[in-house]
Amino acid sequence: MFLEVVGVKGGFSFINALEVLGEVFSVRGEGSKPSSFEIKRILPCIADSTKIRVIAQLDASIGKVLPYLYLHFKNSKYLESLGVLTFLTNRGEMVSLYSSGKVCIVKVDSEHRAEEMLRELLMLISKAYEAYVRLGPVREDTLEARRRLNVMSIYWLLPKTNCRACGEPGCMAFAFKLLSGETQISKCKPLLEEPKFKDAYEKLKAMMSSPIGW
Ligand code: SF4
Incomplete structure:
Protein backbone atom coordinates (compact mmCIF):
# COMPACT_ATOMS: atom_id res chain seq x y z
CA MET A 1 0.00 0.00 0.00
CA ARG A 139 -11.45 15.50 20.04
CA GLU A 140 -8.81 18.03 21.04
CA ASP A 141 -7.23 15.67 23.61
CA THR A 142 -6.88 13.02 20.89
CA LEU A 143 -5.20 15.54 18.61
CA GLU A 144 -2.92 16.62 21.42
CA ALA A 145 -1.86 13.01 22.06
CA ARG A 146 -1.18 12.64 18.33
CA ARG A 147 0.98 15.78 18.34
CA ARG A 148 3.10 14.21 21.08
CA LEU A 149 3.64 10.98 19.14
CA ASN A 150 7.24 10.70 17.92
CA VAL A 151 10.14 8.27 17.83
CA MET A 152 11.12 8.92 21.44
CA SER A 153 7.61 8.49 22.81
CA ILE A 154 7.54 5.09 21.09
CA TYR A 155 11.07 4.17 22.16
CA TRP A 156 10.38 4.75 25.85
CA LEU A 157 7.59 2.18 25.77
CA LEU A 158 9.80 -0.52 24.22
CA PRO A 159 11.80 -2.96 26.39
CA LYS A 160 15.05 -1.14 25.41
CA THR A 161 17.11 -4.35 25.58
CA ASN A 162 18.23 -4.23 21.94
CA CYS A 163 17.70 -7.99 21.75
CA ARG A 164 17.11 -7.83 17.95
CA ALA A 165 14.28 -10.37 18.07
CA CYS A 166 12.31 -7.98 15.83
CA GLY A 167 14.98 -8.18 13.13
CA GLU A 168 16.11 -4.60 13.70
CA PRO A 169 19.54 -3.54 15.02
CA GLY A 170 17.94 -2.27 18.23
CA CYS A 171 14.93 -0.71 19.88
CA MET A 172 15.54 2.78 18.45
CA ALA A 173 15.65 1.44 14.89
CA PHE A 174 12.44 -0.46 15.62
CA ALA A 175 10.82 2.74 16.92
CA PHE A 176 11.70 4.57 13.69
CA LYS A 177 10.23 1.80 11.56
CA LEU A 178 7.10 1.57 13.68
CA LEU A 179 6.48 5.28 13.26
CA SER A 180 7.02 5.06 9.51
CA GLY A 181 4.65 2.14 9.16
CA GLU A 182 7.39 -0.22 8.00
CA THR A 183 6.92 -2.69 10.85
CA GLN A 184 4.27 -3.73 13.37
CA ILE A 185 4.21 -3.75 17.18
CA SER A 186 3.76 -7.53 17.16
CA LYS A 187 7.30 -7.96 15.77
CA CYS A 188 8.63 -7.05 19.22
CA LYS A 189 8.09 -10.42 20.89
CA PRO A 190 9.25 -9.39 24.39
CA LEU A 191 6.73 -6.53 24.39
CA LEU A 192 4.01 -8.80 23.12
CA GLU A 193 4.67 -11.81 25.32
CA GLU A 194 6.26 -10.78 28.62
CA PRO A 195 3.73 -9.89 31.35
CA LYS A 196 5.92 -7.09 32.72
CA PHE A 197 5.52 -5.19 29.43
CA LYS A 198 1.74 -5.63 29.23
CA ASP A 199 0.92 -1.99 30.16
CA ALA A 200 3.51 -0.62 27.75
CA TYR A 201 2.18 -2.85 24.99
CA GLU A 202 -1.40 -1.66 25.54
CA LYS A 203 -0.29 1.99 25.58
CA LEU A 204 1.70 1.60 22.38
CA LYS A 205 -1.15 -0.24 20.69
CA ALA A 206 -3.51 2.63 21.53
CA MET A 207 -0.98 5.21 20.28
CA MET A 208 -0.52 3.44 16.97
CA SER A 209 -4.16 2.62 16.27
CA SER A 210 -6.07 4.40 13.51
CA PRO A 211 -9.75 5.33 13.75
CA ILE A 212 -9.95 4.92 9.99
CA GLY A 213 -9.11 1.23 10.31
CA TRP A 214 -7.30 1.08 6.98
S1 SF4 B 1 12.46 -7.09 19.72
FE1 SF4 B 1 11.73 -5.36 20.95
S2 SF4 B 1 13.19 -5.29 22.65
FE2 SF4 B 1 14.16 -6.49 21.05
S3 SF4 B 1 15.33 -4.99 19.80
FE3 SF4 B 1 13.34 -5.21 18.84
S4 SF4 B 1 12.16 -3.55 19.73
FE4 SF4 B 1 13.90 -3.84 21.08
Whole structure:
Protein backbone atom coordinates (compact mmCIF):
# COMPACT_ATOMS: atom_id res chain seq x y z
CA MET A 1 0.00 0.00 0.00
CA PHE A 2 1.60 3.27 -1.04
CA LEU A 3 0.13 5.22 1.82
CA GLU A 4 2.50 3.74 4.37
CA VAL A 5 4.38 6.79 5.48
CA VAL A 6 8.15 6.76 5.80
CA GLY A 7 8.94 10.33 6.85
CA VAL A 8 8.46 14.03 6.25
CA LYS A 9 11.32 16.40 5.49
CA GLY A 10 11.64 19.35 7.82
CA GLY A 11 11.68 22.05 5.12
CA PHE A 12 8.68 20.77 3.25
CA SER A 13 6.22 23.01 5.04
CA PHE A 14 7.69 26.01 3.18
CA ILE A 15 6.83 24.40 -0.16
CA ASN A 16 3.35 23.72 1.17
CA ALA A 17 2.88 27.34 2.14
CA LEU A 18 3.81 28.41 -1.40
CA GLU A 19 1.43 25.86 -2.84
CA VAL A 20 -1.40 27.14 -0.66
CA LEU A 21 -0.95 30.58 -2.15
CA GLY A 22 -0.28 29.31 -5.63
CA GLU A 23 -3.57 28.18 -7.08
CA VAL A 24 -7.31 28.37 -6.51
CA PHE A 25 -9.61 25.59 -7.65
CA SER A 26 -13.37 25.40 -7.61
CA VAL A 27 -14.71 22.69 -5.31
CA ARG A 28 -17.97 21.39 -3.95
CA GLY A 29 -18.92 22.24 -0.36
CA GLU A 30 -17.49 20.93 2.92
CA GLY A 31 -20.43 18.58 3.36
CA SER A 32 -19.75 16.40 0.31
CA LYS A 33 -17.40 13.46 0.20
CA PRO A 34 -15.01 13.56 -2.78
CA SER A 35 -15.59 10.82 -5.30
CA SER A 36 -13.33 11.82 -8.17
CA PHE A 37 -10.23 13.81 -9.01
CA GLU A 38 -8.90 15.78 -11.92
CA ILE A 39 -5.22 16.23 -12.67
CA LYS A 40 -4.76 19.95 -13.20
CA ARG A 41 -1.07 20.28 -13.86
CA ILE A 42 1.98 18.12 -14.48
CA LEU A 43 5.26 19.90 -13.84
CA PRO A 44 8.95 19.01 -13.66
CA CYS A 45 9.98 17.97 -10.17
CA ILE A 46 12.28 20.59 -8.64
CA ALA A 47 13.73 18.10 -6.14
CA ASP A 48 14.47 15.33 -8.70
CA SER A 49 14.80 16.01 -12.44
CA THR A 50 13.95 12.38 -13.29
CA LYS A 51 10.50 12.73 -11.73
CA ILE A 52 7.42 14.90 -12.05
CA ARG A 53 5.16 16.96 -9.83
CA VAL A 54 1.44 16.45 -10.15
CA ILE A 55 -1.24 18.84 -8.95
CA ALA A 56 -4.74 17.45 -8.76
CA GLN A 57 -8.09 18.56 -7.45
CA LEU A 58 -10.66 16.41 -5.67
CA ASP A 59 -14.28 17.22 -6.39
CA ALA A 60 -14.99 18.21 -2.77
CA SER A 61 -13.13 19.81 0.09
CA ILE A 62 -11.66 17.56 2.80
CA GLY A 63 -10.97 19.96 5.66
CA LYS A 64 -13.11 18.20 8.21
CA VAL A 65 -11.44 14.83 7.70
CA LEU A 66 -7.81 16.05 7.64
CA PRO A 67 -7.57 15.48 11.42
CA TYR A 68 -8.58 11.85 10.86
CA LEU A 69 -5.92 11.48 8.18
CA TYR A 70 -3.43 13.03 10.61
CA LEU A 71 -4.32 10.36 13.18
CA HIS A 72 -3.93 7.71 10.51
CA PHE A 73 -0.54 8.75 9.08
CA LYS A 74 1.68 8.48 12.11
CA ASN A 75 4.60 10.30 10.54
CA SER A 76 2.63 13.05 8.84
CA LYS A 77 2.86 16.77 9.54
CA TYR A 78 -0.39 18.64 9.95
CA LEU A 79 -0.30 22.42 9.57
CA GLU A 80 -3.65 23.08 11.13
CA SER A 81 -3.68 26.85 10.55
CA LEU A 82 -3.07 26.33 6.81
CA GLY A 83 -5.19 23.19 6.53
CA VAL A 84 -2.39 21.10 5.02
CA LEU A 85 -1.31 17.55 5.77
CA THR A 86 2.01 16.28 4.34
CA PHE A 87 3.67 12.90 4.30
CA LEU A 88 6.12 10.76 2.37
CA THR A 89 5.08 7.45 0.87
CA ASN A 90 7.11 4.26 1.09
CA ARG A 91 8.36 5.04 -2.45
CA GLY A 92 9.60 8.50 -1.54
CA GLU A 93 6.80 10.54 -3.10
CA MET A 94 5.85 13.64 -1.12
CA VAL A 95 2.12 14.16 -0.81
CA SER A 96 0.34 17.29 0.39
CA LEU A 97 -3.38 17.26 1.04
CA TYR A 98 -5.14 20.62 1.33
CA SER A 99 -8.47 21.25 3.00
CA SER A 100 -9.72 22.67 -0.32
CA GLY A 101 -9.30 19.23 -1.89
CA LYS A 102 -6.14 20.16 -3.72
CA VAL A 103 -3.51 17.40 -3.79
CA CYS A 104 0.17 17.87 -4.68
CA ILE A 105 2.35 14.86 -5.33
CA VAL A 106 6.05 15.55 -5.66
CA LYS A 107 8.80 13.18 -6.82
CA VAL A 108 6.41 10.83 -8.55
CA ASP A 109 7.54 8.60 -11.45
CA SER A 110 4.66 9.09 -13.86
CA GLU A 111 1.15 10.36 -14.36
CA HIS A 112 -0.06 6.76 -14.21
CA ARG A 113 1.50 6.32 -10.77
CA ALA A 114 -0.04 9.60 -9.60
CA GLU A 115 -3.48 8.43 -10.74
CA GLU A 116 -3.00 5.18 -8.85
CA MET A 117 -2.11 7.14 -5.71
CA LEU A 118 -5.07 9.48 -6.11
CA ARG A 119 -7.47 6.55 -6.42
CA GLU A 120 -6.07 5.04 -3.24
CA LEU A 121 -6.30 8.41 -1.51
CA LEU A 122 -9.96 8.69 -2.46
CA MET A 123 -10.64 5.33 -0.82
CA LEU A 124 -8.81 6.39 2.31
CA ILE A 125 -10.65 9.71 2.45
CA SER A 126 -13.91 7.81 2.12
CA LYS A 127 -12.92 5.76 5.18
CA ALA A 128 -12.08 8.98 7.00
CA TYR A 129 -15.56 10.34 6.21
CA GLU A 130 -17.10 7.16 7.58
CA ALA A 131 -15.13 7.66 10.79
CA TYR A 132 -16.26 11.31 10.92
CA VAL A 133 -19.90 10.33 10.56
CA ARG A 134 -19.52 7.62 13.19
CA LEU A 135 -17.43 9.51 15.73
CA GLY A 136 -17.79 13.22 14.95
CA PRO A 137 -14.90 15.68 14.88
CA VAL A 138 -11.61 14.48 16.39
CA ARG A 139 -11.45 15.50 20.04
CA GLU A 140 -8.81 18.03 21.04
CA ASP A 141 -7.23 15.67 23.61
CA THR A 142 -6.88 13.02 20.89
CA LEU A 143 -5.20 15.54 18.61
CA GLU A 144 -2.92 16.62 21.42
CA ALA A 145 -1.86 13.01 22.06
CA ARG A 146 -1.18 12.64 18.33
CA ARG A 147 0.98 15.78 18.34
CA ARG A 148 3.10 14.21 21.08
CA LEU A 149 3.64 10.98 19.14
CA ASN A 150 7.24 10.70 17.92
CA VAL A 151 10.14 8.27 17.83
CA MET A 152 11.12 8.92 21.44
CA SER A 153 7.61 8.49 22.81
CA ILE A 154 7.54 5.09 21.09
CA TYR A 155 11.07 4.17 22.16
CA TRP A 156 10.38 4.75 25.85
CA LEU A 157 7.59 2.18 25.77
CA LEU A 158 9.80 -0.52 24.22
CA PRO A 159 11.80 -2.96 26.39
CA LYS A 160 15.05 -1.14 25.41
CA THR A 161 17.11 -4.35 25.58
CA ASN A 162 18.23 -4.23 21.94
CA CYS A 163 17.70 -7.99 21.75
CA ARG A 164 17.11 -7.83 17.95
CA ALA A 165 14.28 -10.37 18.07
CA CYS A 166 12.31 -7.98 15.83
CA GLY A 167 14.98 -8.18 13.13
CA GLU A 168 16.11 -4.60 13.70
CA PRO A 169 19.54 -3.54 15.02
CA GLY A 170 17.94 -2.27 18.23
CA CYS A 171 14.93 -0.71 19.88
CA MET A 172 15.54 2.78 18.45
CA ALA A 173 15.65 1.44 14.89
CA PHE A 174 12.44 -0.46 15.62
CA ALA A 175 10.82 2.74 16.92
CA PHE A 176 11.70 4.57 13.69
CA LYS A 177 10.23 1.80 11.56
CA LEU A 178 7.10 1.57 13.68
CA LEU A 179 6.48 5.28 13.26
CA SER A 180 7.02 5.06 9.51
CA GLY A 181 4.65 2.14 9.16
CA GLU A 182 7.39 -0.22 8.00
CA THR A 183 6.92 -2.69 10.85
CA GLN A 184 4.27 -3.73 13.37
CA ILE A 185 4.21 -3.75 17.18
CA SER A 186 3.76 -7.53 17.16
CA LYS A 187 7.30 -7.96 15.77
CA CYS A 188 8.63 -7.05 19.22
CA LYS A 189 8.09 -10.42 20.89
CA PRO A 190 9.25 -9.39 24.39
CA LEU A 191 6.73 -6.53 24.39
CA LEU A 192 4.01 -8.80 23.12
CA GLU A 193 4.67 -11.81 25.32
CA GLU A 194 6.26 -10.78 28.62
CA PRO A 195 3.73 -9.89 31.35
CA LYS A 196 5.92 -7.09 32.72
CA PHE A 197 5.52 -5.19 29.43
CA LYS A 198 1.74 -5.63 29.23
CA ASP A 199 0.92 -1.99 30.16
CA ALA A 200 3.51 -0.62 27.75
CA TYR A 201 2.18 -2.85 24.99
CA GLU A 202 -1.40 -1.66 25.54
CA LYS A 203 -0.29 1.99 25.58
CA LEU A 204 1.70 1.60 22.38
CA LYS A 205 -1.15 -0.24 20.69
CA ALA A 206 -3.51 2.63 21.53
CA MET A 207 -0.98 5.21 20.28
CA MET A 208 -0.52 3.44 16.97
CA SER A 209 -4.16 2.62 16.27
CA SER A 210 -6.07 4.40 13.51
CA PRO A 211 -9.75 5.33 13.75
CA ILE A 212 -9.95 4.92 9.99
CA GLY A 213 -9.11 1.23 10.31
CA TRP A 214 -7.30 1.08 6.98
S1 SF4 B 1 12.46 -7.09 19.72
FE1 SF4 B 1 11.73 -5.36 20.95
S2 SF4 B 1 13.19 -5.29 22.65
FE2 SF4 B 1 14.16 -6.49 21.05
S3 SF4 B 1 15.33 -4.99 19.80
FE3 SF4 B 1 13.34 -5.21 18.84
S4 SF4 B 1 12.16 -3.55 19.73
FE4 SF4 B 1 13.90 -3.84 21.08
